[in-house]
Amino acid sequence: MEGWLNLTVLTLTPLAGAAVVLLGGGGCARRARYLAMTAALAVLAEAMLLWNRFDPLQGGLQLVERYAWVPSLGVYYYVGADGLSLLMLLLTALVTPLAILCAQAIQEKAALYFGLVLLLEAGLVGAFTAMNFFHWFLFWELTLIPAFFLIKLWGGPGRGPAAMQFFVYTMVGSVTLLLAMLGLFRATGQFDFPELARMGRSGELYALVAMHLPVGEFSPRTVMLALFGGVFLGFAIKTPVAPFHTWLPAAYAEAPTSTTMLLTGLMSKLGVYGLLRLALPIFPHEVRALGGVLLGLAVATVVLSAFTAFAQRDLKRLLGYSSINHLGYCVLGMVAATLGTAGEAGQQAAALNGVLLQMFNHGLTAATLFAAVGWLEERAGGRRGLDDFGGLRRVAPVYAGLTGMAWFASLGLPGLNGFVGEFLIFKGVFGLAPWAAAFSTLGLLATAVVILTVLQRVFHGPLNAAWETLADLTPGERLRFVPAVALMLFLGVWPAPVMNLINETVLRLAAHLQG
Template sequence: MNGFPLISTITFIPLIGAIMLVGLDAERKRLARCLGLGFSLASLVLVAVMWIHFDSSAIDLQFVERHPWIPSFSAEYFVGVDGLGLLMVLLTALVTPMAMLSSWRISEKVPIYFAMMLFLEAGLLGTFTALNCFHWFLFWELSLVPAFFLIKLWGGPNRSAAATQFFVYTMVGSVAMLLSFLAIYLAAHTFDFVQLAEKGHTGELASMLNLNLGVYGLNSRQFPLFIFAGIFLGFAVKVPLIPFHTWLPTTYAEAPTGTTMLLTGAMSKMGVYGFIRILMPFFPEQMRIIMTPLLWLAVITIVFSAYSAFVQKDLKKVFAYSSINHLGYCLLGVFAFAKFTGSDAHWNLEKAAAMNGVMLQMFNHGLTASILFCFIGFLEQRSGGLRDLDQFGGLRRVAPVFCGLMGISIFASLGLPGLNGFIGEFLIFKGSFPIVTWATAMSVIGLLVTAIFLLTIIQRVFNGPLNAKWAGLPDLTLKECLLVLPATALMLVMGIYPQIVIGKINTTVMQMVDLMKY
């Protein structure tokens, strides 16, 4: 792009928009909505330009910007993307305008609401592009603050408790992660992701931690594991990995629809991204040492969350637990990828399949889950805030368009072949099964339970006798259809031709495979 700071422009456009909206008069609601949407669409257009100009055959980071910031502290403004970063930036840029459009009816503190949405988008974009621990952590925390206020100020009846729980959980994880980053800096004297990944793969980082910071009572194997645990906690809470998940169902249920769309569509991917970008490259040996416990956590996350979704009555909580379940598949693929298998070509192909599946699943889940919460928001608007499974029935008779389009999203979440949810899960299971057979086989239980509870939703909400209370329930309006149809079309395109994404990420995946051989 001839030196144009594309990533900085994409990231700072929402920040500039948020600052403008904060200073806007509270009564100028329509202008606030239009400005918020306009700034998010501007970032989306530039992300589309980035996607077009991204060289899918190059192994190096692209669109790199690097400037000294605090040299004495090794803090740099260092950004760039590979296939993984590109995909997460695209996901964020797609979900944010949809979340804003679904929030169009917000009537209280409208400029502040849309400003918080833009601040959150900027935090997410910065997290997915920053390549220096100090710089990256600032954006990681930037995403936490607006999310807290969006839940606290515009959420449901229990919003205060949900916002506090969300903040406490994520802050504890962030503090543990920050302390581990500081320990890494004191040992390695750098915050650079690229350098730390190189030191991690050679084992030099663990040696430096022991040499420079070794704690009496912890041997050379235990101390790097202790530092690993701090970063692991931060990412495990964000995914979330069971048992660090209890904040999520309440948070998703109480947050306003647009905020929930951003939380599940993009913010939940920060944890899985961190596992791939930071934890696995920095500490591959430590991940392998505790591989069995990690796999058990992934299996428990998949199976337990599926059963939890099955027993819920609140539609938002059903899909909140479903979100944990789907991200559990991603962690299964990540842990299988990290397992040592040597340089045999057969195992490398299986690992490539698993990691391609993980990245596809992150993108597909973000798209599908956010739209499902959008449909629940439509239902809440029409029912006066009701969303209990037992309160509906027979809606396809009065709202066939709503039921048809939401049904496509449910089937995509279920993993129906021909829709986007299938290919990611298929590749994860295809790649993981030969490497971690027992864990993959047990995780299939989660697929079965997921199919049961999703089909139960269709049966209880869409089919059966029509509840007379909903005889006059209006179907989707043209504007609402225009909101969900682009995402629905993308689900179909991704289901039929996933190569549109795999072609962009496969070189990055193969480079990861090459680095994880040893």
């Protein structure tokens, strides 16, 4: 097995699957979907096999492949995986087949649709494993192209403006990120993430920036802050962090359900992953210098998005703002962990473990909730308003029960997966930045009110007469929810498999970030 299976094969599998779907899907939507599902399940099987080969006690990069590409320009084909990368690979491999399973409504140009889904998966796998910026940036941009067309060609009535807004915002972030990293390359001659992280922690970057960049009257510290600002903006838009989040609600609301599942479950994690892989390790001193501002942005992301979700009447937009809220906890935990010192290693590790758990758990839970809203929208003839329903638990008890567990997981109910990550984040942040943790609890309260309101309006109360004949989940449709909900319950009761996978990686990152 070790002779052929590696990260390159994992990346090429969805690319090959996309080619097969485009060439063999023809005009039959069912065949195209089956071919895409076969490719996605092959990626899942390969990811599980790589997980089995991974040594979680090592903590550093494993499964490394490094070959000269354009060495004179610092460009190498350099891939590897630590606990963070492998966790994101497993999430990608789980959510993609779930999204394909929920794309039953895609009939027009189905081969193109599923080919783009697999192309998006290949971009994600490549971005989560690349360790050289040039190589990584190719995959980062690759994810943008299929996502744009998935919204533009198959979205709702407002798909045109939503797709364009998504493209423009993300492209602006890509440009600032590229310019900042080119500045670092001119100063260091390096594109490899581990080497740039070493230079950033040691302070060597300051000397190299002063020596090789035309800084003029600006101090190296000012230039480094500007470079960090370019990198941070690129990831803040993708995550998203307030106030760079305004593209998200429209994109999530207009995209077809299966595309929204990929956007919220996977693409938003690219922003958080980039902060953990590039921004924090390369710029720890700049993060500490701007710690108060960054904590303020994180708190605003948590609190304002939760209260904005409360004002929504469209269930997709409500979930979109709720998604921003949950990812705000990740930003909060990361920034607080960077502010820690050697004597606060325990709080740092707790916060960072919580961040990684939150990334995985939110990806699973949010994708499932969008699938639930999509199912309701299909059955209700396109209606998805908060006030359009009522009493559905009487006519669709299986749907109400399964999706109710996903809503409670999103709320952070103990015993379900959402609780563990949020608990660890707040455990760490309370010890590192008490004021930020205290203000962020307002977001927890608002989220609870939002979710309980949804449950009351949609599933309880008098049954709306329009839905008396609404059919419950069919046996086939239950496959959309049962595995995901079972995993939410499993990880809520026993998160050890994920914790064991990421803990050594987290300890290394915490040691790197200590001031």
